[in-house]
Amino acid sequence: MTSKFHxxxxxxxxxxxxxxxxxxxxMNYDGFELxxxxxxxxxxxxxxxxxxxxGTAGLLNLGQAATFGMGSYAMAMHLKLRASDGLPxxxxxxxxxxxxxxxxxxxxxxxxxxxxxxxPAFIGGLTAVFMFRxxxxxxxxxxxxLAFLVAFQLLVINQQGxxxxxxxxxxxxxxxxxxxxxxxxxxxxxxxxxxCLTVALAIGVYLTHSKFGLILRAIREDADRTRFFxxxxxxxxxxxxxxxxALAGWAGMLYTMVLEFASPTYMGVSFSLAIVIxxxxxxxxxxxxxxLGAIIVNMLEGRLSDVFVEGWHLMLGxxxxxxxxxxxxxxxxxxxxxxxxxxxxxxxxxKTDLQSSSTKQLETGQES
Amino acid sequence: xQQLQVTDLHVEFGGLRAVDGLTFNVEEGEILxxxxxxxxxxxxxxxxxxxxxxxxxxxxxxNGTEISQMLEFHRARLGIGRKFQVPSxxxxxxxxxxxxxxxxxxxxxxxxxxxxxLSDVREAGAILERVDLSSKSNELAGNLSHGxxxxxxxxxxxxxxSKVILMDEPTAGMTIQETERTAEIFRxxxxxHTLIVVEHDMSFVRTVADRIIxxxxxxxxxxxxxxxxxxxxxxxxxxxxx
Numbered sequence: 001m002t003s004k005f006h007x008x009x010x011x012x013x014x015x016x017x018x019x020x021x022x023x024x025x026x027m028n029y030d031g032f033e034l035x036x037x038x039x040x041x042x043x044x045x046x047x048x049x050x051x052x053x054x055g056t057a058g059l060l061n062l063g064q065a066a067t068f069g070m071g072s073y074a075m076a077m078h079l080k081l082r083a084s085d086g087l088p089x090x091x092x093x094x095x096x097x098x099x100x101x102x103x104x105x106x107x108x109x110x111x112x113x114x115x116x117x118x119x120p121a122f123i124g125g126l127t128a129v130f131m132f133r134x135x136x137x138x139x140x141x142x143x144x145x146l147a148f149l150v151a152f153q154l155l156v157i158n159q160q161g162x163x164x165x166x167x168x169x170x171x172x173x174x175x176x177x178x179x180x181x182x183x184x185x186x187x188x189x190x191x192x193x194x195x196c197l198t199v200a201l202a203i204g205v206y207l208t209h210s211k212f213g214l215i216l217r218a219i220r221e222d223a224d225r226t227r228f229f230x231x232x233x234x235x236x237x238x239x240x241x242x243x244x245x246a247l248a249g250w251a252g253m254l255y256t257m258v259l260e261f262a263s264p265t266y267m268g269v270s271f272s273l274a275i276v277i278x279x280x281x282x283x284x285x286x287x288x289x290x291x292l293g294a295i296i297v298n299m300l301e302g303r304l305s306d307v308f309v310e311g312w313h314l315m316l317g318x319x320x321x322x323x324x325x326x327x328x329x330x331x332x333x334x335x336x337x338x339x340x341x342x343x344x345x346x347x348x349x350x351k352t353d354l355q356s357s358s359t360k361q362l363e364t365g366q367e368s
Numbered sequence: 369x370q371q372l373q374v375t376d377l378h379v380e381f382g383g384l385r386a387v388d389g390l391t392f393n394v395e396e397g398e399i400l401x402x403x404x405x406x407x408x409x410x411x412x413x414x415x416x417x418x419x420x421x422x423x424x425x426x427x428x429x430x431n432g433t434e435i436s437q438m439l440e441f442h443r444a445r446l447g448i449g450r451k452f453q454v455p456s457x458x459x460x461x462x463x464x465x466x467x468x469x470x471x472x473x474x475x476x477x478x479x480x481x482x483x484x485x486l487s488d489v490r491e492a493g494a495i496l497e498r499v500d501l502s503s504k505s506n507e508l509a510g511n512l513s514h515g516x517x518x519x520x521x522x523x524x525x526x527x528x529x530s531k532v533i534l535m536d537e538p539t540a541g542m543t544i545q546e547t548e549r550t551a552e553i554f555r556x557x558x559x560x561h562t563l564i565v566v567e568h569d570m571s572f573v574r575t576v577a578d579r580i581i582x583x584x585x586x587x588x589x590x591x592x593x594x595x596x597x598x599x600x601x602x603x604x605x606x607x608x609x610x
Contacts, residue, residue: 005484207481209484209485210480210481210482210483210485211468211479211480211483211484211487212477212480212481213485214461214465214468214480214485214486215469215480217458217460217461217465218458218461218469221458221459221460221461222456222458224420224440225452225456225458226469227439227441227444228418228420228440228441228444228449228450229444229469229472229475229528230441230445230472230475231441231472231475232441232475232477233441236477236480239477
């Protein structure tokens with residue numbers, strides 16, 4: 001594992017260098033291009049968060065978009081209040097005459113930042129406690145989280161006076177940090193998002209290599225056996241759900257800042273399934289691969305959806321089917337298998353024992 | 369000292385009384401073997417002690433503490449370890465990782481969050497040496513042979529270091545030499561651990577057992593040393609039929 005840990009650290013450093021220096025240089029520090037890429041990076045955080053619960057613990061959370069949306073709305077509520085004089089405009093249109101109580105604390109930036117992490121963690125934790133105490137596992141986790149997502153999106157759309165309903169929250173101010181008004185088309189903002197992704201990935205890499213991550217992998221494989229070693233399986237599962245939800249909320253906050261609005265489509269089923277696809281394409285076993293998957297698929301979407309406006313979703317579906325069929329462990333799987341083959345040429349001999357001796361000689365020749 | 373006290377234990381599965389009024393005590397440091405024909409309730413008894421199955425009546429006390437209503441991880445923390453009939457190592461984890469999971473002195477989440485996966489590497493190494501698996505520590509457990517898998521499981525039991533270890537047919541599928549070595553390890557374990565073993569291999573039972581309980585239809589049929597059991601008429605009837 002120590003060597004695996006080193007590989008992950010190297011991969012993380014390379015990844016950080018590429019997004020910090022390579023990408024901005026490639027885009028000529030163009031504000032519009034960097035904003036587009038910052039969007040991919042924010043989505044990469046959502047994808048790596050799913051890799052933690054799905055890849056490490058084997059819990060397929062189809063409600064990832066709900067916690068993403070909570071973070072996104074938390075940030076949007078703060079920015080909306082900053083943009084409005086008193087009551088936000090849409091509330092007036094909906095005959096709401098007084099600022100709803102839950103909006104009041106979002107005046108404070110500190111509260112907003114905490115809420116964007118802690119509310120998703122709390123709600124995620126609550127669903128997790130009910131599921132995992134009852135020892136619900138496998139496909140039922142996916143069904144319950146999906147149902148929760150749909151219900152939550154409906155709730156947000158229905159509370160039009162409080163949430164802007166179908167329109168979401170638009171006309172937001174730019175975030176003003178002490179001494180810095182964050183312009184989403186600036187290089188500074190790009191580095192903020194890139195920095196957040198790097199920190200999130202560092203947390204993810206540490207978690208997967210900690211004993212906590214090991215116990216989660218043990219639970220994924222055999223939850224009952226792990227209980228007989230004295231581990232409280234439900235607590236471990238709840239903890240990773242909370243962490244994953246908090247990271248998704250973080251991603252949501254950044255996403256609102258990138259696009260300068262929050263919409264209930266962020267909590268939609270199709271968005272939630274898209275996160276699963278990114279994660280699967282990259283490889284759910286590694287947080288870095290999952291982040292990479294999100295970036296690659298979204299870049300493809302950015303390029304291809306301009307050309308094939310209607311056909312793009314079909315293509316995304318085909319990509320997903322092909323990945324599941326031919327590289328079930330995603331890009332990460334392809335890389336590790338190739339690396340293994342390069343490192344242990346002996347392995348290959350065992351497999352090729354049945355082949356003719358001439359090919360064997362060829363391979364031993366290559367080895368020496 | 370009585371470490372484990374089982375009193376009037378009952379369990380029913382849809383009308384079938386799998387364990388029916390079973391009472392026995394286990395002394396600290398003892399190796400107790402459970403014998404009996406198929407369906408006698410031996411494995412079920414182990415399931416009831418470790419918490420895999422909830423009893424419908426009776427009590428189980430570990431060092432005086434009632435544990436029959438506790439969840440399995442609580443019982444494990446109090447010192448009850450279990451080896452199952454089917455080898456149950458984690459096939460997707462390496463041998464060293466399997467052992468690290470088994471080293472569970474601090475099973476809490478904060479301690480797990482603050483340590484690396486293989487932080488107990490020295491302890492794990494010593495145990496692997498004992499079962500001759502040191503060279504395989506980075507191998508996936510799924511790639512081990514059947515015998516090696518059995519050894520890994522025994523290594524995991526040693527690593528878990530439970531006070532009371534419940535074993536279900538630990539020598540199934542082992543060669544004679546492997547069985548002998550297992551017996552040796554069991555004897556060395558019994559100095560600091562209490563063992564309850566379900567086993568069919570009579571030569572193995574003869575080597576390791578301090579005391580034997582023969583079960584039939586969920587109840588105790590006979591109890592005593594190997595000589596007493598072998599000369600017991602009731603036992604012969606149960607095994608050979610009427």
